[in-house]
Amino acid sequence: MSATILDGKLVSSAKREEIKHTVSGMNEKPGLAVIIVGDDPASKIYVRNKRRGCEEVGFNSWVYEMPATTTQKELDDKIDELNEKNDVHGILVQLPLPAHLCESEVTERIVPEKDVDAFTSQNCGHILKGDAHLLPCTPAGIMEILKYYKIDVSGKECVVVGRSNIVGKPMAQLLLAADGTVTICHSRTKNLADVTKRADILVSAVGKAHFITRDMVKSGAVVIDVGMNRDENGKQTGDVDFDAVSEIASYITPVPGGVGPMTISMLLQNTLAAAMNIMNWRGSLQ
Numbered sequence: 144m145s146a147t148i149l150d151g152k153l154v155s156s157a158k159r160e161e162i163k164h165t166v167s168g169m170n171e172k173p174g175l176a177v178i179i180v181g182d183d184p185a186s187k188i189y190v191r192n193k194r195r196g197c198e199e200v201g202f203n204s205w206v207y208e209m210p211a212t213t214t215q216k217e218l219d220d221k222i223d224e225l226n227e228k229n230d231v232h233g234i235l236v237q238l239p240l241p242a243h244l245c246e247s248e249v250t251e252r253i254v255p256e257k258d259v260d261a262f263t264s265q266n267c268g269h270i271l272k273g274d275a276h277l278l279p280c281t282p283a284g285i286m287e288i289l290k291y292y293k294i295d296v297s298g299k300e301c302v303v304v305g306r307s308n309i310v311g312k313p314m315a316q317l318l319l320a321a322d323g324t325v326t327i328c329h330s331r332t333k334n335l336a337d338v339t340k341r342a343d344i345l346v347s348a349v350g351k352a353h354f355i356t357r358d359m360v361k362s363g364a365v366v367i368d369v370g371m372n373r374d375e376n377g378k379q380t381g382d383v384d385f386d387a388v389s390e391i392a393s394y395i396t397p398v399p400g401g402v403g404p405m406t407i408s409m410l411l412q413n414t415l416a417a418a419m420n421i422m423n424w425r426g427s428l429q
């Protein structure tokens with residue numbers, strides 16, 4: 144058996160077309176403001192891609208580049224200013240921040256209705272309750288891939304490896320909300336392979352190349368690889384030993400080209416949802 148590839152680029156471009164179509168019928172353009180502090184090269188690439196995504200679907204976008212010496216107060220003031228701006232519907236602070244700045248203070252300062260990364264405690268609470276309208280981008284992108292390929296989660300054994308606030312925990316919540324039977328694993332999990340082998344749907348968000356090997360996967364499982372790593376040759380690779388696992392899985396996401404392309408599309412989706420929500424309050428939606 145050879146697994147069907149879950150093509151994140153395909154699902155991502157379908158999502159962007161859908162967003163573009165919705166935006167073309169709106170009176171006012173959704174707007175995303177991105178703040179980047181310092182000169183981290185990877186962060187600069189992510190921010191550039193977010194800006195391009197905004198252009199592609201017809202959003203306004205603003206990038207605020209702040210120096211690495213920015214103080215907490217200066218950053219807080221910038222967020223307060225963007226919280227107040229009517230044409231800004233989504234605010235994102237690119238992480239990581241320089242060490243002297245407090246990420247959680249920054250995250251919590253964004254008003255929940257503009258929190259398009261869904262990192263505020265209020266939005267995390269909604270995710271836990273299952274009534275969120277702004278969803279964490281990477282896990283939401285994975286749910287879109289499953290939906291696109293008509294992979295039903297209901298009643299399935301779902302195993303998520305990784306428990307970060309950005310990926311693992313919200314991923315588990317979204318699978319639970321879709322009626323999966325969910326187990327979360329982490330670095331203290333005993334006999335990890337025994338747990339992962341039970342999975343009908345296995346999501347790996349660990350950050351270690353070749354971590355999920357063939358003997359950890361049940362035959363016919365759906366395997367979702369969130370990892371973004373470099374292997375010993377500097378090649379971009381996920382957590383999953385792709386060649387060996389794709390021989391026994393039913394579906395698998397590649398790296399690159401799987402989960403990665405969905406993340407920015409779901410950020411755009413959240414910005415659209417935030418804009419529609421804010422415009423609705425103001426009664427300016429067409």
Ligand code: NDP
Nearest residue numbers: 281305306307310329330348349350369370371402403406
């Ligand atoms: P974190 O480092 O925050 O979390 C990693 C998780 O893996 C932790 O919960 C950790 O457990 C767990 N882990 C580490 N070692 C083991 C082990 N031996 N056995 C079981 N679990 C283990 O990473 P993130 O969640 O932020 O990201 C994970 C990966 O996904 C990274 O490669 C990242 O680059 C990628 N990523 C990709 C995105 C995309 O758009 N494609 C978006 C976001 C992330 P513990 O909690 O016990 O330490």
